[in-house]
Amino acid sequence: MKPNHRYQRLADLIAPKRISRLFKPDCLSIIPEMNLYDNIKLLDVGCNNARLIFSLATFLHDFEFHGLDIDPRVIHRNQARNRFPNVHFHCAPAENMPFENQYFDIVTCTNALDQFPQRVRALDEMHRLLKIGGEFYVLEGIRNRDRQWRNKFDKILRQSKFINPQRQILKRNALLRKSYFVRYIKEV
Numbered sequence: 001m002k003p004n005h006r007y008q009r010l011a012d013l014i015a016p017k018r019i020s021r022l023f024k025p026d027c028l029s030i031i032p033e034m035n036l037y038d039n040i041k042l043l044d045v046g047c048n049n050a051r052l053i054f055s056l057a058t059f060l061h062d063f064e065f066h067g068l069d070i071d072p073r074v075i076h077r078n079q080a081r082n083r084f085p086n087v088h089f090h091c092a093p094a095e096n097m098p099f100e101n102q103y104f105d106i107v108t109c110t111n112a113l114d115q116f117p118q119r120v121r122a123l124d125e126m127h128r129l130l131k132i133g134g135e136f137y138v139l140e141g142i143r144n145r146d147r148q149w150r151n152k153f154d155k156i157l158r159q160s161k162f163i164n165p166q167r168q169i170l171k172r173n174a175l176l177r178k179s180y181f182v183r184y185i186k187e188v
């Protein structure tokens with residue numbers, strides 16, 4: 001998929017400008033690295049307050065956004081705040097998600113994978129939901145120079161169905177340098 005300059009400009013608008021000092025990287029920092037194009041169906045797994053989805057939905061009215069979280073309080077709060085007809089929330093576990101196969105063009109999972117009790121099963125679910133050629137973006141905080149931490153996520157992903165040669169460790173911008181941030185493209 002060729003980069004679309006319209007969306008690159010949008011990404012520059014939304015993405016955070018400051019490097020967070022927090023251990024948890026800002027989910028918005030993945031936006032400039034995402035391949036966005038028209039009419040995308042996007043799922044954010046472990047969305048919590050839906051910062052990523054609400055930020056994108058402010059500008060992208062032709063996209064279909066779905067946020068999923070296991071915490072019902074989070075989902076009710078998001079539903080009460082939601083003013084976008086193209087944004088939907090679901091209370092369900094990442095390990096068993098209520099969507100049909102190959103529904104989404106993009107699946108994101110930021111600062112959440114480490115919390116899932118069955119991480120490989122959750123990853124396999126995300127793989128099931130992606131269209132062929134669809135993209136999966138995973139972001140996790142990583143302690144400074146801690147290779148073990150990075151290897152831990154690599155190992156979890158290798159155990160899942162995302163094992164394929166299209167794995168790309170993305171060029172890390174300053175905001176993402178201390179993160180584990182990987183894009184996978186679903187081939188089969």
Ligand SMILES: C[S@@+](CC[C@H](N)C(=O)[O-])C[C@H]1O[C@@H](n2cnc3c(N)ncnc32)[C@H](O)[C@@H]1O
Nearest residue numbers: 027046047048069070071093094110111112115
């Ligand atoms: C630290 S928050 C991440 C929020 C957001 N993605 C971000 O980057 O700021 C992690 C979220 O994962 C959710 N979560 C934990 N276990 C889950 C599971 N098994 N299935 C779905 N969501 C889960 C939690 O309820 C929480 O809202």
